[in-house]
Amino acid sequence: MSSCGNPAVEEQALMPRRSKFGKSKDCVRCRLKPGNIVIRHAVYCKECFTPIVELKFRKALEPSVNARAGTSKRPKLKASGNLCLGFSGGLGSSILLDMVHNTYFSNQPPLDDSGKPRGGINHPRNASVWPSCIVCYVEVCGAFPGMQDKTEDIRTIVEQYPSFDFVPLRIEDAFDESWWTKVSGSNSTPQVWLELSKEGLITDGLHVASKVTGLTPVEAIRLYLSSLPTQTAISSALQNLTRVLILHTAHSGGSSHLLFGSSLTSLSISLLSAISQGGGYAIREELQEEWAPVATSGSKPSNVLRVIRPLRDVTAKECAVYAWWNNVSVIGRDKQRRAILGIAALTKNFVVGLEKDYPSTVSTIARTCEKLEPKDAPSGQCRLCKRPMQSAIQEWKGRISIRSYSDDKLAADLAHIPLPCRSNLDTSTPSQVPPLLALTDFLCYSCHTTLTSRSSRGVKQTAPGISSVTPLPIWVGDRGLHGDGLMGGGARRKIPEQEMLDTVANFLIDKQDDEE
Amino acid sequence: MAGTMMIKLVFSGGLELLFSNERNQSVLIPSFVPSDNSTHSSPSSSSSTPSSYNDTPSTGETKAADLEYLIYHLRDHLLKERPELFMENGTIRPGILVLINNTDWELEGEGSYQLRNNDEIVFISTLHGG
Numbered sequence: 344m345s346s347c348g349n350p351a352v353e354e355q356a357l358m359p360r361r362s363k364f365g366k367s368k369d370c371v372r373c374r375l376k377p378g379n380i381v382i383r384h385a386v387y388c389k390e391c392f393t394p395i396v397e398l399k400f401r402k403a404l405e406p407s408v409n410a411r412a413g414t415s416k417r418p419k420l421k422a423s424g425n426l427c428l429g430f431s432g433g434l435g436s437s438i439l440l441d442m443v444h445n446t447y448f449s450n451q452p453p454l455d456d457s458g459k460p461r462g463g464i465n466h467p468r469n470a471s472v473w474p475s476c477i478v479c480y481v482e483v484c485g486a487f488p489g490m491q492d493k494t495e496d497i498r499t500i501v502e503q504y505p506s507f508d509f510v511p512l513r514i515e516d517a518f519d520e521s522w523w524t525k526v527s528g529s530n531s532t533p534q535v536w537l538e539l540s541k542e543g544l545i546t547d548g549l550h551v552a553s554k555v556t557g558l559t560p561v562e563a564i565r566l567y568l569s570s571l572p573t574q575t576a577i578s579s580a581l582q583n584l585t586r587v588l589i590l591h592t593a594h595s596g597g598s599s600h601l602l603f604g605s606s607l608t609s610l611s612i613s614l615l616s617a618i619s620q621g622g623g624y625a626i627r628e629e630l631q632e633e634w635a636p637v638a639t640s641g642s643k644p645s646n647v648l649r650v651i652r653p654l655r656d657v658t659a660k661e662c663a664v665y666a667w668w669n670n671v672s673v674i675g676r677d678k679q680r681r682a683i684l685g686i687a688a689l690t691k692n693f694v695v696g697l698e699k700d701y702p703s704t705v706s707t708i709a710r711t712c713e714k715l716e717p718k719d720a721p722s723g724q725c726r727l728c729k730r731p732m733q734s735a736i737q738e739w740k741g742r743i744s745i746r747s748y749s750d751d752k753l754a755a756d757l758a759h760i761p762l763p764c765r766s767n768l769d770t771s772t773p774s775q776v777p778p779l780l781a782l783t784d785f786l787c788y789s790c791h792t793t794l795t796s797r798s799s800r801g802v803k804q805t806a807p808g809i810s811s812v813t814p815l816p817i818w819v820g821d822r823g824l825h826g827d828g829l830m831g832g833g834a835r836r837k838i839p840e841q842e843m844l845d846t847v848a849n850f851l852i853d854k855q856d857d858e859e
Numbered sequence: 860m861a862g863t864m865m866i867k868l869v870f871s872g873g874l875e876l877l878f879s880n881e882r883n884q885s886v887l888i889p890s891f892v893p894s895d896n897s898t899h900s901s902p903s904s905s906s907s908t909p910s911s912y913n914d915t916p917s918t919g920e921t922k923a924a925d926l927e928y929l930i931y932h933l934r935d936h937l938l939k940e941r942p943e944l945f946m947e948n949g950t951i952r953p954g955i956l957v958l959i960n961n962t963d964w965e966l967e968g969e970g971s972y973q974l975r976n977n978d979e980i981v982f983i984s985t986l987h988g989g
Contacts, residue, residue: 368966381965389961434872434985608985659985663872663956664963667983675873695986699953 380664383702389668396657396665400442404653407631408472408600424599424646426473428507429589430480432497432674434662435654436604440478440504441671442653443602447472448506473600477508479592481585485515485561486568496674503672510592515560517584517816518567526595527636527821535820536812537570537782537794563814570813575685576793579620582687583728583790584816590634590729591818594648605652608659608698611708616690622789624717625730630655630709637724655709658702659695725787726819732787740788785819862890864976866929868937872984874955877945878937886937888929888974894920896931926959927970929980954986 364381370388371378372395378386387395410423428443430436480497484490494511501509516522524530558566564584571577593601605613610630617629628634633647654662666673698705721731783791868884875882922928927950934946945952950970957964958981959972 364965378963378966379961380963386966659954660956663983663985664958667871667958667981673872691986695954 382658382661383706392661393665393669396661397442397446399656400653401446403655404602404651407649407651410599420472422473422599424473424597426476427589427593427596427598427601428476428478429586429601429603430478430497430501431604432480432493432500433604434659434666434673434675435606435609437500437671437673438657438662438666439602439604439654440501440507441669443476444504444506448476448504475508476506477510477593477596477598478504479510479512479589481512481514481588483514483581483585485513486564486581488565493674500672500674510596512588512592513560514581514584514588515564516588517560517818518558518563518814519560520817523817523821526591527818529821532817533820534817535782535815537815538812558814567813567815571793572796573685575620575687576796578685578687579789579793583793587729587816587818590648590650591636594634594636594646597646598648599646601648601650603650603652604654606654606657606659606662607709608694608705610652610655611705612687612691612694614708614712615694616687617789619686619690620789621792622730622787623715624721624733624788625728626712626715627717628730630713632730634729636729656706658698658705660698660702723785725790726782726785726821727790727793727816728787729818730787730789736788736791737783782815782819863887864890864924864974864978866974867977867979868933869979869981871981872956873986874945874982874984877939877941878933879939884937886929886932888924888932890924891921892924892928894922896928898928898932898935924974925970926957926964926967926972926974926980929974930970951982954984956983956985957981958983 364378364384364386368378368386370376370391371385372387372391376388376390379389380387380392382392405420408420408422409418426443426447428436428439430440478501480494480501482492482494482497484492498509498511501507512522518534520530520532520534523532568577568580571580589601614626614629617623617626622629628650631652632650634650635647657665665671694705694708717731717733719734722734723732724730725732786794864887866886866888868886870878870882870884878884930946930951934942938945943952945955947953951957957969959967960979961981964970964972
């Protein structure tokens with residue numbers, strides 16, 4: 344029973360709680376058996392439930408399998424490359440593994456009465472849609488001292504599916520030049536380091552350090568994470584590192600499709616969390632994207648990787664019940680990692696609580712985000728998260744934030760900040776930093792916020808003896824950083840003035856025309 | 860034992876970590892329990908279990924043992940750590956799915972479902988994400 348909150352009514356006059364399902368407890372699909380599960384006010388029996396979940400999975404995935412849509416309503420499925428699955432050990436990715444195997448890689452197709460494969464030749468189980476499948480897992484224990492390495496437990500799970508090849512990665516590979524050489528073919532990528540201010544903060548100017556200190560990949564990632572200003576930033580950084588590691592691994596391995604096991608609940612959480620952290624511009628990429636690394640100038644464009652979340656219409660409750668009724672073993676994520684606080688954890692608590700009483704609102708979040716579209720075309724690909732980058736971010740930030748101080752006392756307080764980092768704060772002082780050292784223009788708004796956000800709980804102090812620089816992932820330095828804005832691959836180019844004039848020449852009004 | 864019921868429990872989805880890492884357990888529940896869900900004098904309680912969080916003496920009124928009482932009982936006598944991850948605002952925490960004999964507890968009246976001997980109650984955490 345729930346109270347309506349009106350103090351004028353009797354305390355015992357409670358409003359009856361709304362039923363969580365329709366009038367009947369029988370299955371709405373077969374209408375023969377009593378229901379076993381309630382999914383968003385609809386009741387299903389155990390036998391009808393599994394096919395419904397599998398149908399949602401296929402409807403979310405199969406329209407994106409073929410490289411071209413074609414004209415047939417039910418085309419024969421044939422992908423242009425192999426398949427890559429991102430596996431975390433969690434509920435959604437465990438079910439993804441099971442469904443993909445049963446639907447597309449099972450070797451024993453069921454036969455009908457005449458001995459032919461059931462479902463016809465176009466049924467997914469009877470045709471090889473993808474020639475092979477790799478399962479990528481990113482172990483994060485290197486980032487957290489004392490965390491247990493679960494790679495072998497994950498390997499045991501993946502080995503239950505003999506058609507799949509297991510590709511274990513480690514989170515510190517993001518700072519490992521040898522891994523980058525393997526996936527990109529580039530063996531001369533410089534490690535980019537950020538200069539820290541006196542207080543150990545990554546400054547708003549995001550200036551590149553001039554010196555390089557040799558660190559192991561594990562030391563580098565721990566230093567990187569410890570330099571981030573907030574728990575939210577750490578959580579976001581780990582997600583980005585994991586995603587980019589898997590993207591590059593899948594792409595370099597010849598995959599045409601990369602699947603993640605995000606359920607509808609997880610997806611809604613990540614959408615809200617991303618928007619809260621300034622990632623609204625790339626919200627469509629959070630749902631589904633076609634990704635390719637930015638090619639260096641002169642090289643041919645690389646194949647596109649389709650990143651899909653085929654469980655995006657399946658709630659966490661459906662995933663849990665599917666796993667239980669189909670004996671899908673779920674390892675789960677490490678408790679220490681799940682305990683990371685921040686916006687992501689707060690959003691998760693909110694959405695999970697919302698789903699309990701108002702299950703349809705979780706779907707509403709995802710459906711609404713699907714309709715969002717950025718106003719303008721991206722100006723390139725963010726160097727850190729590899730997602731589309733909005734143009735004119737710094738100009739916009741300049742309009743909404745304080746960039747200069749007229750008060751003499753405040754200006755004097757800037758003296759403790761190193762000169763290269765002071766330029767963005769004090770416009771009265773001419774910048775003495777060459778453009779070569781500025782990283783700001785190569786990052787999207789979300790990544791910029793991740794690196795420079797301030798915690799209300801105060802700033803972290805740099806311990807004595809700790810380096811005043813922090814490393815960035817190895818792919819940030821790919822293709823170099825040039826002061827004239829020429830990044831290669833057409834991502835961003837400074838247009839000469841004459842070229843700009845030629846472009847708009849037809850739209851200019853001559854003075855002679857005005858006088859007439 | 861007269862006036863008691865054997866309830867089979869299964870913990871899944873990581874929830875077993877809160878219950879001594881034992882997936883399958885069973886408990887003895889009295890057929891009639893205090894209406895205020897006090898678990899002070901439950902047949903499963905012993906000196907080795909953590910001290911009860913609900914030590915107030917029962918008011919004397921009783922009810923047929925239901926799922927709401929079972930949840931309090933599990934929190935007070937079987938849970939080893941982090942009670943806030945299992946129970947919230949007097950009921951099961953959001954994100955934990957409950958199946959009663961393979962049926963969603965929402966179809967059986969949730970906490971007001973009256974327990975029967977040899978019922979199987981499954982608690983599955985859905986909070987491990989994708």
